[in-house]
Amino acid sequence: MTHPLLQFIWRGEIVTLPHIAPTRTLLQVLREDLGHHATKEGCNEGDCGACTVVLGERQGERIRYQAVNSCIRLAHSIHGMALWTAGDLATPDGTPHPVQQALHQCHGSQCGFCAPGFAMSLFGMYQNQVLHDQPVTRANAQEALSGNLCRCTGYRPILDAAQQMAQLPKVQVDESKLLQQLEHVAQCSQGLEADFSYEKPATLNDLLAARAATPQAQIVAGCTDVGLWINKAHMDFAQVLDVTGVAELRTVEASDSHTVLGAAVTLTDAFAALEQDRPQLHPFFSRFAGLPVRNSGTLGGNIANGSPIGDSMPLLIALRASVVLMSVRGARELPMEAFYTGYRKNVMAADEVLAFIRVPRPQPGEQLRAYKVSKRLEDDISAVCLAIHLQILDGKVTQASIGVGGVAATPVRAVATEAALNGQPWAPASVKQAMETLRGEFRPISDMRASAAYRLEVLGNLLERFWQETQHPDEPTLQTLSLAGVAP
Ligand SMILES: Cc1cc2nc3c(=O)[nH]c(=O)nc-3n(C[C@H](O)[C@H](O)[C@H](O)COP(=O)(O)OP(=O)(O)OC[C@H]3O[C@@H](n4cnc5c(N)ncnc54)[C@H](O)[C@@H]3O)c2cc1C
Ligand code: FES
Ligand code: FES
Structure with a gap:
């Protein structure tokens, strides 16, 4: 059984990775395959938020941004999406993003281990709320940061930073270029052979046919339970059937x-x-x-x-x-x-x-x-x-x-x-x-x-x-x- 090609948009480019096994997590791909260490590994079970990244998905003519835990997210599940990590927020000349400026100004980090994860949850909030002129309140900032743990700074300065980022000059993602790239990857993915170790059908009929043909395949949706079986119980699955592509x-x-x-x-x-x-x-x-x-x-x-x-x-x-x-x-x-x-x-x-x-x-x-x-x-x-x-x-x-x-x-x-x-x-x-x-x-x-x-x-x-x-x-x-x- 062959592994399908994994493609996603990262740092303005289309990244193409062959040979990614079906149970490899996004965090493993980032840290071990791509040598990118800005995204941290803490608990490896979705609890601490150190590994938080933001995914961008096409929704009509807009991009929807969502902060997720990369440690329990299967790498193949982000095929056709855009990815941001804590290493991608500053501009190429090193100018910090408003999220980073606000964390710095409000003293939102001490040992710093949790900070990349907090920055990414704040980035998700920045994209979804601040850029759409929705207010950042104490209560909604707390909800946005509910999956991030900090053991030394304390949450008050980080919540201050959430509100502070909304006051700084705005920085936009080039969404029109991103939409074109997402469309390109979507077109390249059409008509691929289904006999893969990681299947992600696009229609209910295709899902039911795949389920009937391969009942031994491990069904996976968001992988927030299955991810723990992989990381903590060391379970491995030769074949994965992902239901999240089914419209x-x-x-x-x-x-x-x-x-x-x-x-x-x-x-x-x-x-x-x-x-x-x-x-x-x-x-x-x-x-x-x-x-x-x-x-x-x-x-x-x-x-x-x-x-x-x-x-x-x-x-x-x-x-x-x-x-x-x-x-x-x-x-x-x-x-x-x-x-x-x-x-x-x-x-x-x-x-x-x-x-x-x-x-x-x-x-x-x-x-x-x-x-x-x-x-x-x-x-x-x-x-x-x-x-x-x-x-x-x-x-x-x-x-x-x-x-x-x-x-x-x-x-x-x-x-x-x-x-x-x-x-x-x-x-x-x-x-x-x-x-x-x-x-x-x-x-x-x-x-x-x-x-x-x-x-x-x-x-x-x-x-x-x-x-x-x-x-x-x-x-x-x-x-x-x-x-x-x-x-x-
Ligand atoms: C840090 C953390 C905190 C959590 N907190 C809570 C909590 O507060 N409350 C709570 O209830 N849960 C909690 N969970 C558990 C988990 O997030 C939920 O159970 C979640 O809804 C699982 O959904 P999923 O899409 O990630 O499932 P997956 O992990 O993808 O799959 C779970 C199981 O469902 C099967 N499955 C999934 N979709 C289908 C389908 N369409 N048809 C047939 N089988 C299917 C899979 O084969 C697998 O057996 C937590 C998990 C983590 C990691
Ligand atoms: S490493 Fe703790 S949530 Fe992923
Ligand atoms: S700054 Fe040390 S854990 Fe948050």
């Missing part, structure tokens, strides 16, 4: 009744779409990993990976979402919770892919909240996750729908608690009863994230909090408060 799987469509999300829609875009109907979910979504992980990771990947502490599934269960599985044999749709059969096991056949996620749109009387309890506010995995979705009409619960993570081998529906609430008045006595039912419904394990007793206690507490928030809807939630809490 149909990258679309979001809304009808009167449903929002339908393609499985390869990134978490960033999927959350933005779901937030349009339900803006109260923003604080929950902004606590899913950090921005660079959300920019690569997909909603379908989160579901298919099936971690019992994955964050989107409890919410999707509560929303009564369904998943659509497809193969060359046809399509089938099933409720979100019916997808799982055991710890990281699901009903997908060897020739199937997860194609779409169908999420019902809000109905009158909806009350919805999702809560994540973790040790760190951002970039951390849940100890417990609870999503509560009630329909309350004339003071009575007409439909309760509750999804829970971190209490069983799979994400689960809290069937007994739903039954305890259905048909009851939304009042303190029924809430108290439901809290007791919820605390008794599951038998979680104790592990390094939390003890079983803590998990059960906190579940009931979260339901009580939900009750309080429905009584005082205009008061900011704790999650909103802590996000805004950095602002001086």
Whole structure:
């Protein structure tokens, strides 16, 4: 099996690399193959942000810029995109970019190891916001930097730099030249033979055919889970099937009744779409990993990976979402919770892919909240996750729908608690009863994230909090408060 040619735009040139193995990461290509060391390796698992780079992709007549972790991103996944690293910000004569000037002026670096990663997350923000005259606030800077860790400077000067960069004279990327180069690479890639170690079909039909022909190939989307199997568990795959090139799987469509999300829609875009109907979910979504992980990771990947502490599934269960599985044999749709059969096991056949996620749109009387309890506010995995979705009409619960993570081998529906609430008045006595039912419904394990007793206690507490928030809807939630809490 041959490796396909990898082509991307870097430093104004089209870079062409033959012989790149399917599981080679972008960071390995940068540091080991191209000898480029401005991009750092820290954790090698998507957590620290030292390896952050920015990718540019064509979106209509514009370029969309996204900061991603190069350590868990497969090199072939950036074929046909533009790349910027920390070594590419200054002009050829050495004049620093506004991002670099601002970090310098605000004393945003001490040992400097994290600084290239912070600079790249800031560069992504600069391209997407500053150049489009969108304000850089403390809160949105904190979100943009949520995937970058610094252990010596402290975050205040770096957040100062985020706001300072917007005050400096603007520096533009030559997008018209870039668009031409991206078009050139796209045309060169057309009609290539499919018998490659790294396949990235462009249509759903081609994906389903490839899945049927090569069921042994490792499916990969954003690679934010698979990247850890490669880097930390030292797994290798002779053949990779990348779903992120499939146009149909990258679309979001809304009808009167449903929002339908393609499985390869990134978490960033999927959350933005779901937030349009339900803006109260923003604080929950902004606590899913950090921005660079959300920019690569997909909603379908989160579901298919099936971690019992994955964050989107409890919410999707509560929303009564369904998943659509497809193969060359046809399509089938099933409720979100019916997808799982055991710890990281699901009903997908060897020739199937997860194609779409169908999420019902809000109905009158909806009350919805999702809560994540973790040790760190951002970039951390849940100890417990609870999503509560009630329909309350004339003071009575007409439909309760509750999804829970971190209490069983799979994400689960809290069937007994739903039954305890259905048909009851939304009042303190029924809430108290439901809290007791919820605390008794599951038998979680104790592990390094939390003890079983803590998990059960906190579940009931979260339901009580939900009750309080429905009584005082205009008061900011704790999650909103802590996000805004950095602002001086
Ligand atoms: C630093 C860090 C922080 C994280 N924080 C969180 C967090 O807060 N909450 C959370 O829930 N998760 C978190 N994750 C896990 C991960 O980011 C998510 O699970 C993400 O949604 C995975 O999506 P992906 O596209 O990267 O999947 P991939 O890694 O590409 O794939 C994951 C699995 O899904 C399969 N797959 C992907 N797409 C399809 C498809 N269309 N059809 C069939 N199978 C498919 C793959 O074969 C693989 O088995 C974190 C990860 C990292 C590295
Ligand atoms: S090296 Fe830590 S996120 Fe990549
Ligand atoms: S400056 Fe040392 S880790 Fe950030």
